[in-house]
Amino acid sequence: xxxxxxxxxxxxxxxxxxxxxxxxxxxxxxxxxxxxxxxxxxxxxxxxxxxxxxxxxxxxxxxxxxxxxxxxxxxxxxxxxxxxxxxxxxxxxxxxxxxxxxxxxxxxxxxxxxxxxxxxxxxxxxxxxxxxxxxxxxxxxxxxxxxxxxxxxxxxxxxxxxxxxxxxxxxxxxxxxxxxxxxxxxxxxxxxxxxxxxxxxxxxxxxxxxxxxxxxxxxxxxxxxxxxxxxxxxxxxxxxxxxxxxxxxxxxxxxxxxxxxxxxxxxxxxxxxxxxxxxxxxxxxxxxxxxxxxxxxxxxxxxxxxxxxxxxxxxxxxxxxxxxxxxxxxxxxxxxxxxxxxxxxxxxxxxxxxxxxxxxxxxxxxxxxxxxxxxxxxxxxxxxxxxxxxxx
Amino acid sequence: xxxxxxxxxxxxxxxxxxxxxxxxxxxxxxxxxxxxxxxxxxxxxxxxxxxxxxxxxxxxxxxxxxxxxxxxxxxxxxxxxxxxxxxxxxxxxxxxxxxxxxxxxxxxxxxxxxxxxxxxxxxxxxxxxxxxxxxxxxxxxxxxxxxxxxxxxxxxxxxxxxxxxxxxxxxxxxxxxxxxxxxxxxxxxxxxxxxxxxxxxxxxxxxxxxxxxxxxxxxxxxxxxxxxxxxxxxxxxxxxxxxxxxxxxxxxxxxxxxxxxxxxxxxxxxxxxxxxxxxxxxxxxxxxxxxxxxxxxxxxxxxxxxxxxxxxxxxxxxxxxxxxxxxxxxxxxxxxxxxxxxxxxxxxxxxxxxxxxxxxxxxxxxxxxxxxxxxxxxxxxxxxxxxxxxxx
Numbered sequence: 133x134x135x136x137x138x139x140x141x142x143x144x145x146x147x148x149x150x151x152x153x154x155x156x157x158x159x160x161x162x163x164x165x166x167x168x169x170x171x172x173x174x175x176x177x178x179x180x181x182x183x184x185x186x187x188x189x190x191x192x193x194x195x196x197x198x199x200x201x202x203x204x205x206x207x208x209x210x211x212x213x214x215x216x217x218x219x220x221x222x223x224x225x226x227x228x229x230x231x232x233x234x235x236x237x238x239x240x241x242x243x244x245x246x247x248x249x250x251x252x253x254x255x256x257x258x259x260x261x262x263x264x265x266x267x268x269x270x271x272x273x274x275x276x277x278x279x280x281x282x283x284x285x286x287x288x289x290x291x292x293x294x295x296x297x298x299x300x301x302x303x304x305x306x307x308x309x310x311x312x313x314x315x316x317x318x319x320x321x322x323x324x325x326x327x328x329x330x331x332x333x334x335x336x337x338x339x340x341x342x343x344x345x346x347x348x349x350x351x352x353x354x355x356x357x358x359x360x361x362x363x364x365x366x367x368x369x370x371x372x373x374x375x376x377x378x379x380x381x382x383x384x385x386x387x388x389x390x391x392x393x394x395x396x397x398x399x400x401x402x403x404x405x406x407x408x409x410x411x412x413x414x415x416x417x418x419x420x421x422x423x424x425x426x427x428x429x430x431x432x433x434x435x436x437x438x439x440x441x442x443x444x445x446x447x448x449x450x451x452x453x454x455x456x457x458x459x460x461x462x463x464x465x466x467x468x469x470x471x472x473x474x475x476x477x478x479x480x481x482x483x484x485x486x487x488x489x490x491x492x493x494x495x496x497x498x499x500x501x502x503x504x505x506x507x508x509x510x511x512x513x514x515x516x517x518x519x520x521x522x523x524x
Numbered sequence: 525x526x527x528x529x530x531x532x533x534x535x536x537x538x539x540x541x542x543x544x545x546x547x548x549x550x551x552x553x554x555x556x557x558x559x560x561x562x563x564x565x566x567x568x569x570x571x572x573x574x575x576x577x578x579x580x581x582x583x584x585x586x587x588x589x590x591x592x593x594x595x596x597x598x599x600x601x602x603x604x605x606x607x608x609x610x611x612x613x614x615x616x617x618x619x620x621x622x623x624x625x626x627x628x629x630x631x632x633x634x635x636x637x638x639x640x641x642x643x644x645x646x647x648x649x650x651x652x653x654x655x656x657x658x659x660x661x662x663x664x665x666x667x668x669x670x671x672x673x674x675x676x677x678x679x680x681x682x683x684x685x686x687x688x689x690x691x692x693x694x695x696x697x698x699x700x701x702x703x704x705x706x707x708x709x710x711x712x713x714x715x716x717x718x719x720x721x722x723x724x725x726x727x728x729x730x731x732x733x734x735x736x737x738x739x740x741x742x743x744x745x746x747x748x749x750x751x752x753x754x755x756x757x758x759x760x761x762x763x764x765x766x767x768x769x770x771x772x773x774x775x776x777x778x779x780x781x782x783x784x785x786x787x788x789x790x791x792x793x794x795x796x797x798x799x800x801x802x803x804x805x806x807x808x809x810x811x812x813x814x815x816x817x818x819x820x821x822x823x824x825x826x827x828x829x830x831x832x833x834x835x836x837x838x839x840x841x842x843x844x845x846x847x848x849x850x851x852x853x854x855x856x857x858x859x860x861x862x863x864x865x866x867x868x869x870x871x872x873x874x875x876x877x878x879x880x881x882x883x884x885x886x887x888x889x890x891x892x893x894x895x896x897x898x899x900x901x902x903x904x905x906x907x908x909x910x911x912x913x914x915x916x
Contacts, residue, residue, distance in 0.1 A: 133645060134641070134644055134645060134781050136788070142795075174595050176594070177592070178592045183586075187803060194579075195573065195576040197570050203566050203765045239796070248528055271796075298526070331525065374586065375802065388525050388527055396527060404632060406768065408628075408768065409766070411583070412804070
């Protein structure tokens with residue numbers, strides 16, 4: 133009996149535990165101070181009414197023999213996949229309903245997609261990076277190489293032809309940096325992936341925050357259908373972090389190593405997954421109705437205004453940052469060349485604001501800091517004021 | 525770029541597709557004949573009212589800022605894990621809430637648990653077998669060995685000390701055979717697993733159908749805490765096939781190869797899963813209330829009566845079978861030494877009843893046939909009458 137000792141290669145994640153420890157210690161010493169938390173990556177506004185109503189109706193369906201639903205389709209109900217396909221069409225990406233797999237979230241799919249690839253593949257991720265891409269591949273025993281994101285490239289790493297890679301993870305708009313690729317930049321990645329024979333694993337979880345003329349899907353880029361798989365989620369689009377629904381797109385023609393990747397993933401899901409809850413699929417479909425879209429746009433606009441408040445203050449104070457527009461995240465360079473944790477302590481003790489040290493997302497995150505726009509307007513405005521006072 | 529070519533080792537599953545093909549062909553030729561389907565493994569009665577109400581209340585929670593729920597705990601909410609722990613206690617198994625992981629279903633966990641073990645482990649499964657155990661391990665590149673279930677051992681394979689195994693899958697009451705292990709038999713498996721240093725992966729998805737004095741959990745067996753992981757589900761217990769909720773139990777002291785298995789699984793889930801939908805966890809917790817338990821017992825009793833009707837007819841006709849009590853499945857020897865598919869055709873064309881050929885579950889399933897009790901009372905009684913007429 134041997135366990136999977138690749139788990140030993142995963143660095144235990146102390147980031148959020150360490151934040152909690154420092155915050156608790158501060159609070160214990162300063163019980164009267166009111167903290168504002170701009171570190172969390174979780175939404176706070178309620179689910180859109182259209183989704184709640186659809187979910188309740190879905191629950192009621194299960195109460196009656198005539199409308200009861202048993203095992204769902206592995207790939208999701210057709211009505212939801214059609215709705216997602218229509219959503220893609222609305223911003224100019226052609227994705228057919230039978231290329232879509234509905235799941236319980238983009239994190240599950242990003243993690244599980246590795247099942248269809250060999251452990252011998254080399255994985256390219258950016259640095260800083262969403263830790264799931266790294267950990268799920270370390271767990272599988274894959275070699276990982278890094279594309280550095282720095283102030284020099286605006287935290288948007290570009291392909292290096294000299295670097296060989298089989299699997300390439302990109303997230304745009306990015307978590308944690310908020311930076312978003314242009315069409316030309318994504319075209320360069322698609323061309324590189326096709327030349328390398330690599331598969332581009334594209335995480336578009338934050339696409340709904342894009343306001344400028346930037347691609348919202350990798351499938352807006354010519355050539356993507358022969359190299360890309362896309363993961364998206366309703367978590368940030370529609371406040372589904374606690375409702376759990378995402379989707380993965382695999383073009384029917386995508387092949388590697390003489391295997392069709394859609395069919396491999398279908399077989400993986402049919403073997404190790406059993407579909408998404410009926411009321412959740414009903415709620416997800418409601419998000420894509422005209423009323424649902426109007427409601428989610430209101431929520432997203434609320435978060436975007438929070439992001440603007442933070443971004444405007446940083447601009448006024450002369451602090452370098454990425455994100456803040458096209459993204460709920462703001463990634464700032466710690467003032468005075470402080471390291472990430474030193475700045476965390478400064479912000480906590482001088483402004484009573486909690487954020488996330490960039491060093492927790494990779495080597496190139498050192499000296500940077502992540503704020504999020506998912507708080508309330510009042511708290512965000514107050515945090516911005518405190519931040520400004522601290523800097524001046 | 526290499527794909528995971530272990531997928532090539534998986535035999536494409538034609539079982540249900542072939543059933544559908546033969547049924548369609550028959551229906552096309554005999555459009556006036558009314559078929560009765562006793563082949564499906566899916567429930568048909570509506571969800572218990574307590575679960576539906578809790579699910580709707582959970583949906584309403586998401587509509588308001590004060591009660592909104594974001595990312596759930598990876599291992600499930602404490603209130604649900606406490607309820608499951610109490611359920612275990614009700615039939616004499618001690619499982620603490622912090623040994624329980626809530627998930628979207630036992631199939632996901634049965635499939636994904638392999639992530640924490642080495643691909644070099646040897647896997648022991650019974651034959652016939654629930655295909656997920658085989659396919660998920662073939663996919664990971666593991667060697668699979670079989671413990672034969674036959675009429676001689678009542679379709680309850682017992683350990684063979686000469687056979688080395690690292691991972692052992694048992695399902696009791698069994699899918700597809702309906703056979704259920706006694707306490708003494710499970711003790712022999714637990715002792716064997718402990719002697720081998722193996723891990724027993726115990727699927728108790730059908731435990732709620734047990735009526736006789738048989739163990740409902742592997743954790744009723746002394747020694748199980750040092751060798752067993754248990755998977756259970758609300759799919760058959762409470763009609764959750766379309767609602768999606770299951771749970772996995774890993775004793776805190778379970779270690780192998782100098783690793784704690786609870787901690788490995790926690791890390792796996794934290795990396796590649798994001799918890800179960802809030803309204804679904806609310807519905808699941810309602811199943812474990814006194815009212816929920818009363819309601820599910822009514823539904824289970826309905827299916828059990830269907831099973832009894834089938835079993836009584838087979839007994840009267842002198843047909844050998846397993847299951848029918850302690851299980852929603854009836855596994856019968858095809859009359860007249862017919863092979864599984866020949867009997868499928870006979871039953872379809874002479875009685876217009878659809879079942880599942882046992883050969884689809886493994887070599888030892890040849891000559892056997894599975895019926896299920898998940899149909900309506902009227903259809904089941906009618907099918908029993910037709911079956912009886914065909915045999916006489």
